[in-house]
Amino acid sequence: MMKIVGVCACTVGIAHTYIAQEKLEKAAKKLGYEIHLETQGTIGTENALTQEEIDSADISILAIDVKIKGMERFDNITKITVPTDIAIKSPTKLIEKAVEVAKSRSKGIKA
Amino acid sequence: MYVYLKEDDDLMDVKSSINPRTIIVNSSSKSKDEVLKEIIHSMHNAGNVSSEEGFLKSVYQRESQGITGIGNGVAIPHGQSESVVEPGVAIATLKDPIPWESLDDQKTKIVVLFAVPDNSEGAKLHLQLLAQFARKLGDDDVLASLKSAKNVQEITAAFEN
Secondary structure: OOOEEEEEOOOOOOHHHHHHHHHHHHHHHHOOOOOEEEEEOOEEEEEOOHHHHHOOOOOEEEEOOOOOOHHHHHHHOEEEEEEEEHHHHOOOHHHHHHHHHHHHHHHHOOO | OOOOOOOOOOOOOOOHHHHEHHHHHOOOOOHHHHHHHHHHHHHHHHOOOOOHHHHHHHHHHHHHOOOOEEEEOOOOOOOOOOOEEOOEEEEEEEEEOOOOOOOOOOOOOEEEEEEEEEEHHHHHHHHHHHHHHHHHHHOHHHHHHHHHHOOHHHHHHHHHO
């Protein structure tokens, strides 16, 4: 099964972060993909991703408006980086795009 | 400070983060500025903010950084300020939709305002509730119930599913 990991983080860290998380999780589930999203907000990091989880994923989505902690964990995985607005506005399209990129990468085609 | 967050309370109960005193049903405000002031006044009365002016300033500061209309007729302005003495959320439903910068260019029918203190360390539990509350706003079913809500009870009930 296609496995997606990612991080959501917005400027104040109270609203957009969590709305984006919910929207992406809902969209991924509906499309039948596994997703694990870490949130970095005012309350700190929640649902933290381990290096193992990231390394075993097919693709990562960073829905972020600010610099995030632990960016180096994503050094060896393809990243789709977007503002949280995109994740909130078009979660399904974003997931579909990520999966498309993941598939083309696994075939050795540069996306 | 945390009057409704006792040790034995269920921290997952998002509903408990909504104070009925900060819910405004069918506001007749005609503009963003008017409704923000109306909501912030209710938050001042409920003890969330010490200075209405100070908090409003922080809300506008956030507004200047990006769009807070998340689409579907819902806006989620928020401010982080030393004027916030108790973190909280306030909700206003509008009689007539008002112009608001949004992701889908639709007018706003529901305004959900978050108040976050400058120093979040001491307020972590409460902010966790606010985060869970925000998450609910990413759920289309919750938004649908929220939009059809006609009174305070129906608004709080929208967050139960």
